[in-house]
Amino acid sequence: MRAANMGLLLRHLRGHGGRSRAQLASETGLSKATTSSLIADLAARGLVREGELVRGGSVGRPGQTVTLDGANVTGIGLELSVDYAALTAVSLAGTVVRESVVPLDVAHLALDVVFDRAAAYLTRAVDSLREAGAHVVGITVAPPGIIDYDTGTLRFAPNLGWRGVPLVAELSERLGPEAPPIRLENDAKLAAVAEFDRVAPQGIRDLLYLSGEVGIGAGIVADGRLVRGYSGFSGEVGHLPLDPTLTPCNCGRRGCWETIVGLTAFLRLAADPGDSLHDPKRALEDRLLTLADRARAGDERTLVALATVTERLALGLGILVDVLNPKMIVLGGYYAFFGEFILPPVQAALAERRLDEGSAIVLATSELGLISTARGGALLALEDVFTDPTVVAGAD
Amino acid sequence: MRAANMGLLLRHLRGHGGRSRAQLASETGLSKATTSSLIADLAARGLVREGELVRGGSVGRPGQTVTLDGANVTGIGLELSVDYAALTAVSLAGTVVRESVVPLDVAHLALDVVFDRAAAYLTRAVDSLREAGAHVVGITVAPPGIIDYDTGTLRFAPNLGWRGVPLVAELSERLGPEAPPIRLENDAKLAAVAEFDRVAPQGIRDLLYLSGEVGIGAGIVADGRLVRGYSGFSGEVGHLPLDPTLTPCNCGRRGCWETIVGLTAFLRLAADPGDSLHDPKRALEDRLLTLADRARAGDERTLVALATVTERLALGLGILVDVLNPKMIVLGGYYAFFGEFILPPVQAALAERRLDEGSAIVLATSELGLISTARGGALLALEDVFTDPTVVAGAD
Known part of the structure; x- marks a missing residue:
């Protein structure tokens, strides 16, 4: 319940912009004591910060504005296309912190080589983000074909001839136990998420x-x-x-x-x-x-x-x-x-x-071009934080 | 805000079934005092009732179960098809309280005659429901063609040749100022709502x-x-x-x-x-x-x-x-x-x-048959209550 209410506050801040604790309590219906406790918890996780003083109404003490933070909380999206791979990392604050496209001749490489290269590409990104102090909450991979969501498998890639490729398992094994969770999602759905986010x-x-x-x-x-x-x-x-x-x-x-x-x-x-x-x-x-x-x-x-x-x-x-x-x-x-x-x-x-x-x-x-799917993947990975902010650990 | 939180409680009860005030407060994040006040307000409007005692946890006073009521709160749906009219009234408690189909040769009658007959059909239903003590929150009319939602007009009925028929205005005028609000919605969308409600x-x-x-x-x-x-x-x-x-x-x-x-x-x-x-x-x-x-x-x-x-x-x-x-x-x-x-x-x-x-x-x-659109219209009219329960007046 606590996690769900923290998510409620986070989504409210995303949808409505910064506001005082008193406003947040009144607008979400949470009690003031609960709201203060949840905001403190969210702040400890780096998901919100409290800024300049604002006067909530005509009377009473002025409060501080609570705004969405999450500059150090990132999601990663990786698109594996037929002839390129694209990777984007976006912070919860909405900033694209990493974005690149590399040629990758998926159609003509052995499966193991594709797995190795994709894993290396992801590992470099995760390591570099973590070195800079970021918490990477998840990775969304868009494979070039039909997904079996239950098993994390690429069921069929009509334009590659692949069938039954256990992509999540192969990548997870190569990234190791410390890696963020990996999920698969369809390329066009992710591109739609990225384009929608823009407009x-x-x-x-x-x-x-x-x-x-x-x-x-x-x-x-x-x-x-x-x-x-x-x-x-x-x-x-x-x-x-x-x-x-x-x-x-x-x-x-x-x-x-x-x-x-x-x-x-x-x-x-x-x-x-x-x-x-x-x-x-x-x-x-x-x-x-x-x-x-x-x-x-x-x-x-x-x-x-x-x-x-x-x-x-x-x-x-x-x-x-x-x-x-x-x-x-x-x-x-x-x-x-x-x-x-x-x-x-x-x-x-x-x-x-x-x-x-x-x-x-x-x-x-599209103004996002080749990067739209990877961008949407990063945004989708971040959605988990809005559902359950406790996926981001608090400060020590 | 109060109305929105009353709607939150009502939707929570619809989705999760009856529970104590303490459970409702804990599950929605509303304070116990707020929850009690809102439940009292909803009960005064006949939208919830408190029943037998339940023990919320292992300790503390037992509480009463709050359940969705609304037996006296109804929505009406009317379908005007090419050759029949169908009317359904559903209570917020989910009971179909009135349902009928009458032949109406819409295709061959003058527009005024169609308006008169539809209005009479609606008036009989509203009067009879009100005589039985019901509050009718709204009427959804499904016309046989393309709707202009902004103006409540039937823009074009390809199978009747009608264009620009101000259906909401004509019916509202005939039903008089005391009538529930009337809106238009597409027949297939309403049927989908009714079929979805069933499954x-x-x-x-x-x-x-x-x-x-x-x-x-x-x-x-x-x-x-x-x-x-x-x-x-x-x-x-x-x-x-x-x-x-x-x-x-x-x-x-x-x-x-x-x-x-x-x-x-x-x-x-x-x-x-x-x-x-x-x-x-x-x-x-x-x-x-x-x-x-x-x-x-x-x-x-x-x-x-x-x-x-x-x-x-x-x-x-x-x-x-x-x-x-x-x-x-x-x-x-x-x-x-x-x-x-x-x-x-x-x-x-x-x-x-x-x-x-x-x-x-x-x-x-469809197992609902000819009545599915009218049924969906009644359900859609009731949705307003879940958004803002104050559309139902409290007891005197």
């Missing part, structure tokens, strides 16, 4: 994120909450049956949406097999920047490829809008390199089929 | 309801909460582009899902134009029972119609499962008359395309 201050409560990589997935935030589905499988939109030409998909079916709007489909439309745009040794970002340059120069082949992808993208997004009625749609992955070509026609197509004649959907490309 | 005790938190009338809509409950979308337009799935033959739809587009799985499509497939199954003067329920009899007798035409609808139904439900990952899908409307023919093939089709190899989706037809 929530603008009053947006309903957001749809669409990843645009070899596979396509959606992350759904409804009324400020991540929609996970009953077993964590919401947003599996890459396999919607939206390709009338029934292109074979890595999932074993035909005609899946990602076979016509995914990265592989786009590159195939945009360049012939011999083109260096298909060379996996060349950094993906570099290849996409080349294509964006070609599009801006009016290259017909590139523009037709973009128009083809955009038309099918709008079709699927129209379905998602009918189902979910989001206020904002954020396009991530490779779409973010082509916003000027993709956004106007998609916006027009959505406006055309909208039943709600009210205000328009805010359509944007 | 939540079984531990189901993620439910998708699909209405099967002339129009098709979905109601989405995710992790126990109704997903409304940013402007209330979630679940508008009737117009998903799922008909490759591009049948014209009442919405002005072509190829919408409801043109192949809606009631009109099904009746057209199942019977020739002259057949009495198309006679709007014959009660819909009667016509559907006739068709169910034909199907059970092995009538080829009916079975082919059902198989055609079922195939397209499974296609759209597969999309909704990929997006939302519900634990349970409830099929309402006319589907509920044909469960034995529709459920097994849909279940098989969903199992086939499921990415999540975990537990299966619970697929069922």
Whole structure:
């Protein structure tokens, strides 16, 4: 109960900003004695601090403002993509304290090598954060495929051919017993969490994120909450049956949406097999920047490829809008390199089929780019602190 | 703040069952003095009652159990469908205190006549409930079309041709100043609320309801909460582009899902134009029972119609499962008359395309039938009491 009420105070401070102990007691309904005791406990854990004097009302002693702290409490997110790994550490105070992307040819390395490299990447981050005095509360890893949440296993990675990879166990073993707890979460859901965190201050409560990589997935935030589905499988939109030409998909079916709007489909439309745009040794970002340059120069082949992808993208997004009625749609992955070509026609197509004649959907490309999933992973790891602040140990 | 804490206590009692004042104080974090004062206030409003003595712990005075009451606090739901009206009143204690369905040929009556009849139907219910001593906290009306929530207007009813009908204003005027507040909500969302209320005790938190009338809509409950979308337009799935033959739809587009799985499509497939199954003067329920009899007798035409609808139904439900990952899908409307023919093939089709190899989706037809939307409307009206119990006046 004490931990739950500490969480209540912490969430109240996050949602409403700094305020006095008397205000916190009155607004949460906790007694003043309880509130003071809990605030002292939270302060000892470095989760809140008390600052300048404020006068709570017109009479009585002025109180100190309690504000969210947590500068030394961090969460880590790690994305393992098909050809890169990204790591972000965010403090409870909201500061990104570490962020990097490294090439990692996951598709062509032995599993053990992938585990070793990912573990080394995480260990360096944890060690360095701890040396700087931080408490690392948890690690969220986003693997490039379907998760078995109960066992911490990557069940199936359609674009790698992996099946039944016990990722949490392998990483935990390599990180050792002193490591923070590790959990898995889907890349698009984490990106949605990161994008929502960015726009929530603008009053947006309903957001749809669409990843645009070899596979396509959606992350759904409804009324400020991540929609996970009953077993964590919401947003599996890459396999919607939206390709009338029934292109074979890595999932074993035909005609899946990602076979016509995914990265592989786009590159195939945009360049012939011999083109260096298909060379996996060349950094993906570099290849996409080349294509964006070609599009801006009016290259017909590139523009037709973009128009083809955009038309099918709008079709699927129209379905998602009918189902979910989001206020904002954020396009991530490779779409973010082509916003000027993709956004106007998609916006027009959505406006055309909208039943709600009210205000328009805010359509944007991701500003977080490749780092969005790792950022969301760090934010998700921090959520545990808001549920149970006692996961952060108090001062000695 | 006092009202918010009274709501907190009421929701705690709903979620956890009866308990002593001491337990309530400890579990909600409210002080004992505050808890006692709030419970006395809630009891004066008839929302809780104190019963037999219970011993809270091993020592100390035994306390009385506080339980949710509200037997005299009711919400009303009214569904105005294309050819019937349904009304339900539910008490805060969870009892259905009034429930009826009457034929109402909304499609062929003048607007004023529809308003008059609906208002009379509501007035009779409110008067009768009040005569029995009930406090009616609110009325939720589900109109057969698209709602403008800000103005309480039925913006567009594609299957009636109505546009811009100020339903709340017209009904409020007829019900008079003493009437409970009236709001509009979408039929499928309300049905989802009612179906969820029924299965939540079984531990189901993620439910998708699909209405099967002339129009098709979905109601989405995710992790126990109704997903409304940013402007209330979630679940508008009737117009998903799922008909490759591009049948014209009442919405002005072509190829919408409801043109192949809606009631009109099904009746057209199942019977020739002259057949009495198309006679709007014959009660819909009667016509559907006739068709169910034909199907059970092995009538080829009916079975082919059902198989055609079922195939397209499974296609759209597969999309909704990929997006939302519900634990349970409830099929309402006319589907509920044909469960034995529709459920097994849909279940098989969903199992086939499921990415999540975990537990299966619970697929069922609505047991509430025509009354589900009105029931959900009554439940939604009661939600206001859990947010602010002071909407119910105290005893004199």
